[in-house]
Amino acid sequence: MKEVPEIIVADLGGTKVLAGTVGADGKLNHRIKRESKGGGNLEEILANLYAALDEVLATSSTLPVAVALASAGAIDLNKGVVTHSPNMMAVNGAPLRALLSKRYNLPAIMLNDASAAALAEHRVGAGKGSRHMIFLTVSTGIGGGIIIDNKLYQGADGTAGEFGHTTIDIDGPPDTCGGFxxxxxxxxxxxxxxxxxxxxxxxxQSILSKVLNEQGVVTSADVAEAARQGDALAQEVFNEAIRRLGIGIASMVNVFNPEIIVIGGGVSQTGDLLFAPVRRFVAEHAYKLPAARVRIVPA
Ligand SMILES: [Zn+2]
Structure with a gap:
């Protein structure tokens, strides 16, 4: 069997584990997905993560040279530990990098998932060719990554880029991060x-009442779809959220003066419902020079 030197990679999130291999070309191969319970205990989360990586190794002809983990939550890069993951509390403090290195007998690296996504968008995605880039993911939560001078900026400890935890409402409710x-x-x-x-x-009154009655829940995708259909309640909710996102992004433009802001995550799938008002908001409220420079594009 031909063995190809590759890195085995995993993306650990609150609801799923993705795993695969990445070669020198940056392409993801042998991609597999396992559902996981973010609320589960550490043993369950680790068992699921190991099972995903074991399956990748069993089904590929990879000669693994390293193992890389992208994890949700704020990460202490120096220790290889997740310090705060609101949607996966059980992993807080667990030495994930050391555990992976020991289990697979390989050098291990660990990054915040949004930082890893920022790197990927910069190297092979929508931000390719840019020197200064901001990546934002807007889904269950909001995360981000910063590329300065072609390099991922992670800060002193590895927690940089947590745009989701910048205060935009000084009178807002407290958050698990300690802010509000x-x-x-x-x-x-x-x-x-x-x-x-x-x-x-x-x-x-809203067409979403029917959705709530039938499904028991309403998702942001349901709200976006109802907004598209002209539902007043859905438009009010969605537009207000995007206005607040726009406020946050205008601040990022003023702080970083990026060439490009790449936005991914489930909420970004709504396309122009998100991008048009965000671009308008940045044009109207950020400093003129960086606002004229920045391109705001989908991941
Ligand atoms: Zn917060």
């Missing part, structure tokens, strides 16, 4: 769904 009124609490998919359900529970 965070961007993530205002503009994530979770926030969009929660705000829609709140208005429905106050007796507001």
């Amino acid at each position: 009124g965070c961007l993530e609490q205002n503009a994530s998919g979770t926030a969009i769904a929660r705000n829609a359900v709140k208005l429905l529970s106050e007796g507001r």
Whole structure:
């Protein structure tokens, strides 16, 4: 069997583990996905992660030279530990990098998942060719990564890029991060769904009432679809979330003066419903020179 030197990689999130191999060309091969329970205990989460990587090794002819983990949560790069992962509390403090290195007898590296996505977008994705790039993921939560002068900027400890935990509402509710009124609490998919359900529970009329009755839940994708169909409640909720996202992004433009902001994650799949107002907001409210420079594009 031909053996190809590759890195075995895993992406550990609150609801799933993705794994595969990456070769010198940066392409992901042998991709597999396993559902996981973010609320599970550490043993369950580790068993699922190991099972995913074991399956990749068993089904590929890879000669692994390293193992790389992208994990949700704030990471202490120096220790190889997740320090705070709101959607996967059981891994907080676990020495994931050392555990992987020991199990696979390989050098191990570990990154925050949004930082890893920023690197990928910069090397082989929408940000290719740029020197200064910001990546944002807007889904269940909001995460981000920073590329400065072609390099991933991670800060002193590895926690840089947590745009989801910048305060945009000084009178907002407290957050698990220790802050309050965070961007993530205002503009994530979770926030969009929660705000829609709140208005429905106050007796507001909307086509989303039917969705809630039939499915038992309303997702941000449901809200976006209803907004597209002209539903007033859905438009109010979605547009307000995107206005708040726009406020956050205008601040990023003023701080970083990036050439490009790449936005991924489930909420970005709504296309122009998100990108048009965000671009307009940045044009109107960020400094003129960096606002004229920056391109805001889908991942
Ligand atoms: Zn926060």
